[in-house]
Amino acid sequence: MSLLSPKVPALNDPVLVNEWMxxxxxxxxxxxxxxxxxxxxxxxxxxxxxxxxxxxxxxxxxxxxxxxxxxxxxxxxxxxxxxxxxxxxxxxxxxxxxxxxxxxxxxxxxxxxxxxxxxxxSLGSPAHGVPEFMEADDQAFHTIICGPYIVNAEAPRVIENFLDVSHLMWVHEGFLGVPEHSVIPEYHVHEREGKLVTDTITVFQPDPDGRGKDVNNDYVYQVLRPLTVQFTKTDDQGSDVFAIMLHTTPLAHRKTMAYAVLTRNYGFELDDKQFSDFQDKIFSQDETILLSQRPEELPLDLAAELHIKSDRLAIAYRKWLRDLGVEVGVA
Structure with a gap:
């Protein structure tokens, strides 16, 4: 094959080849x-x-x-x-x-x-632009980049971990939640304009961004593309807004690179390193879980694992990947 010819990627996926990475x-x-x-x-x-x-x-x-x-x-x-x-x-x-x-x-x-x-x-012909992160486009917000995080796990597993609200109280105890507030309120997932969007999910967090300030945060999760997701959380006063867009790029079999784009409309006087160090700590805690999961690939057969109501977003994400025809990193 000529070096000028389109090449089938080593991780051949009919969907991801046309995505932005x-x-x-x-x-x-x-x-x-x-x-x-x-x-x-x-x-x-x-x-x-x-x-x-x-x-x-x-x-x-x-x-x-x-x-x-x-x-x-x-x-x-x-x-x-x-x-x-x-x-x-x-x-x-x-x-x-x-x-x-x-x-x-x-x-x-x-x-x-x-x-x-x-x-x-993109290795192919993307049918859309780079995923939009509205908060980062807003001049009232300050944005930083965290990562890259290189993890020996499949990209969809990393994405689902980010979307899992009920792990915050256990994996990130003392920061993003506490076991005493483990009950997840009823919520639903909606498909809007090609994205998955949740209802508001309220979570008590003792130290949600490293400032040591406890708050009830209202989360809204969005699945923008197969490997690009975000959440936006607003404090109980409706004033402080913090959002993260996470993107995962498959590098090789069971090897993923992740970037987190963090943006906030408060604390501009604070050192960005405080926020990036906090995010590094959170990702490190998640990595321990990711490396332990079996199978390494994300099961798209919903009968392969047990699901409960608080897993509604994970269920919707798996169904969405299956319907899109994603093949890399899934089982």
């Missing part, structure tokens, strides 16, 4: 950088017109383009100095500068965008 933070792309998506190695680099993603192979001799450099808005191969523009077209072959450039002298390029401080890539 977060592969790096914008700050990471100061030079050509190798990233991985669905088991495929790409190079992400920046020019004056934006960010670009190519297959991390030069068509000439199969060298990793991520070892190269950017010069005059071109990605330069480290082996023989071939220059590639943002569309992947070779513009210069130094060994024969006065001869026509072969039409096959191209890098295979992928859709690539920068949004919410992250670099997003």
């Amino acid at each position: 977060a592969v790096a933070t914008a700050a990471d792309i100061s030079k050509p950088t190798r990233v991985s998506v669905l088991g495929e190695d790409l190079v992400v680099w920046r020019s004056s017109t934006g960010v670009h993603a190519f297959r991390d192979l030069c068509i000439h001799r199969g060298t990793a383009l991520s070892l190269g450099k950017v010069s005059d808005d071109q990605l330069v191969c480290p082996y023989h100095g071939w220059h590639f523009n943002g569309e992947g077209q070779c513009t210069l072959i130094p060994a024969q500068p006065n001869m026509p450039i072969p039409t096959k002298a191209k890098a295979f390029s992928y859709p690539c965008e920068e949004k919410y401080g992250l670099i997003w890539v």
Whole structure:
């Protein structure tokens, strides 16, 4: 197969191949950088017109383009100095500068965008834009990036963990809940405009963001895309709003990279590191659970595990993945 041909990803999934995947933070792309998506190695680099993603192979001799450099808005191969523009077209072959450039002298390029401080890539043809995170688009909110978190678990398992409200009192006891307040109020899940959205779920939290302030928070969860989800929680005064968008990118079999985009409309005077350290601690607690779960893949057969009413969002998520036809990370 030619290096110019569309390639079946190592983790072949008919749905996820057309999804946007977060592969790096914008700050990471100061030079050509190798990233991985669905088991495929790409190079992400920046020019004056934006960010670009190519297959991390030069068509000439199969060298990793991520070892190269950017010069005059071109990605330069480290082996023989071939220059590639943002569309992947070779513009210069130094060994024969006065001869026509072969039409096959191209890098295979992928859709690539920068949004919410992250670099997003799709290996296919996305039918929609990068998932919208409304709070992060609001000028009244302050946003930070947490991660990447590399975890030896399947991406749908990581997503379902994020969506599980009833684990907060046990896995994150003393922070996001306490066992004495374990009862989950009745709620329902609705499908709206291609997303899953819950009713408001009220949870008592003794220290929900690391500030040491207990509060009853009203949660609303949303499943935006198969591997992109968010919650928004509002305090009992209706003033402090905190939201997280979590995205998981499958790197390889049972290996996932997660980024959390945190945004808030309060505490602007506080050090962002306080919030990022708190999020790191929460993810570490979740990781212990994730690594213990069997099967490693998320079961889409609802008879495979026992479910109760508080699992309604997890049930809806599993049904949604099944109906979409997702194959990677599920059983």
